[in-house]
Amino acid sequence: MADALLWLSFGGPEGPADVRPFLENVTRGRGVPAARLDEVEKHYQHFGGVSPINELNRSAIAAVESALAAAGLDLPIYFGNRNWHPMVEDTVATMRDDGIRRALVFPTSAYGGYSACRQYHEDISRARDAVEGAPDLVKLRQFFDHPLFVAAFADAVRAVAPVGDYRLVFTAHSVPDSADLAAGPVSFGGRLYSRQVAEASRLVAESVGAAEYDVVWQSRSGPPQVPWLEPDIVDHVEALHGAGVRSVVVCPIGFVSDHLEVVWDLDTEAREKAEELGMGFARAATPNGDARFAELVVELVREHLQGETAEKLSDFPVLGCAANGALCAVACCEPPKRPSRG
Numbered sequence: 058m059a060d061a062l063l064w065l066s067f068g069g070p071e072g073p074a075d076v077r078p079f080l081e082n083v084t085r086g087r088g089v090p091a092a093r094l095d096e097v098e099k100h101y102q103h104f105g106g107v108s109p110i111n112e113l114n115r116s117a118i119a120a121v122e123s124a125l126a127a128a129g130l131d132l133p134i135y136f137g138n139r140n141w142h143p144m145v146e147d148t149v150a151t152m153r154d155d156g157i158r159r160a161l162v163f164p165t166s167a168y169g170g171y172s173a174c175r176q177y178h179e180d181i182s183r184a185r186d187a188v189e190g191a192p193d194l195v196k197l198r199q200f201f202d203h204p205l206f207v208a209a210f211a212d213a214v215r216a217v218a219p220v221g222d223y224r225l226v227f228t229a230h231s232v233p234d235s236a237d238l239a240a241g242p243v244s245f246g247g248r249l250y251s252r253q254v255a256e257a258s259r260l261v262a263e264s265v266g267a268a269e270y271d272v273v274w275q276s277r278s279g280p281p282q283v284p285w286l287e288p289d290i291v292d293h294v295e296a297l298h299g300a301g302v303r304s305v306v307v308c309p310i311g312f313v314s315d316h317l318e319v320v321w322d323l324d325t326e327a328r329e330k331a332e333e334l335g336m337g338f339a340r341a342a343t344p345n346g347d348a349r350f351a352e353l354v355v356e357l358v359r360e361h362l363q364g365e366t367a368e369k370l371s372d373f374p375v376l377g378c379a380a381n382g383a384l385c386a387v388a389c390c391e392p393p394k395r396p397s398r399g
């Protein structure tokens with residue numbers, strides 16, 4: 058039973074004055090050096106201080122509203138973010154005022170791990186703690202191996218792949234190596250996030266018939282002395298050039314929409330590097346623009362409400378679904394150790 062859907066996302070600035078306070082929200086207590094924030098602020102200001110993420114979420118929500126109605130599911134959608142307005146605390150207060158008692162939560166991340174899953178559970182807890190009489194909030198599962206997610210990426214790769222030889226390169230947001238090591242239920246053996254990224258990449262590569270491909274990382278943050286997942290996409294483009302590769306197709310498998318880290322780190326930085334080296338460069342679209350993305354959300358809702366077997370293409374366990382911010386398992390996806398200050 059559910060009487061609403063909460064669309065829970067990351068949030069992004071909507072004007073030049075929003076950028077710094079947004080970045081402060083994202084990085085509070087996380088030991089990200091000021092120099093890194095100054096650099097990232099420039100990326101946002103380059104686009105007029107507006108991240109595409111909020112508009113992309115709003116249009117996705119409109120598509121999902123229609124798809125839910127077409128499927129006969131009468132669920133209003135509420136939109137809330139971790140780091141920028143509409144903030145999830147405010148959204149949950151509105152839901153309470155509207156008489157919502159129990160809502161499903163769709164997180165705009167397909168994966169497990171601290172940043173991609175557990176932090177969304179923390180957002181749910183924080184919002185419920187802030188709102189007296191808050192509805193029950195049940196987060197939907199991780200969907201990195203859902204057939205519609207894989208099919209949308211596979212078609213996106215086919216749509217931009219050049220005729221002839223190219224190297225297919227998958228990319229996802231880097232995380233601290235310690236966070237990746239601690240990702241997943243203890244019984245899974247760690248590295249849930251990077252193993253899911255590798256598995257989604259394998260499924261897409263198989264679907265497009267690419268025998269050879271790479272999985273690399275992007276948008277590294279944090280202090281330079283802390284190890285994060287590598288190699289970085291820009292370094293990797295250079296390495297491929299050195300190995301004689303003439304053309305790359307980049308598939309942003311770690312993301313659901315063309316937000317700032319896609320339009321800056323890939324469409325700007327990685328593309329410029331490839332062009333400087335005289336290489337062909339194409340970037341596959343993210344699923345947000347594909348009609349199947351709305352269908353995917355409807356299927357996740359239906360699967361949950363009707364207790365159906367999960368539609369999935371891998372043998373990985375079904376994870377990420379829990380009520381009111383509970384952890385998936387004891388010690389699941391522990392947060393990374395923050396560098397001590399002082």
Ligand SMILES: CC1=C(CCC(=O)O)c2cc3nc(cc4[nH]c(cc5[nH]c(cc1n2)c(C)c5CCC(=O)O)c(CCC(=O)O)c4C)C(CCC(=O)O)=C3C
Pocket residue numbers: 067068069070080083084087089093094097108109110165166172173230231232233276277278279311312316317318
């Ligand atoms: C795994 C992962 C995802 C994918 C899962 C998901 O989608 O949720 C993701 C998504 C996103 N990350 C985003 C933006 C940022 N991430 C930052 C910093 C960080 N990301 C991390 C991880 C991830 N991030 C981590 C471990 C940090 C270090 C700080 C910390 O330990 O938490 C910073 C701080 C500045 C910097 O980059 O240094 C910014 C601005 C945006 C919005 C872009 C827009 O505005 O359009 C989105 C969707």
Ligand SMILES: [Fe+2]
Pocket residue numbers: 230
């Ligand atoms: Fe991030």
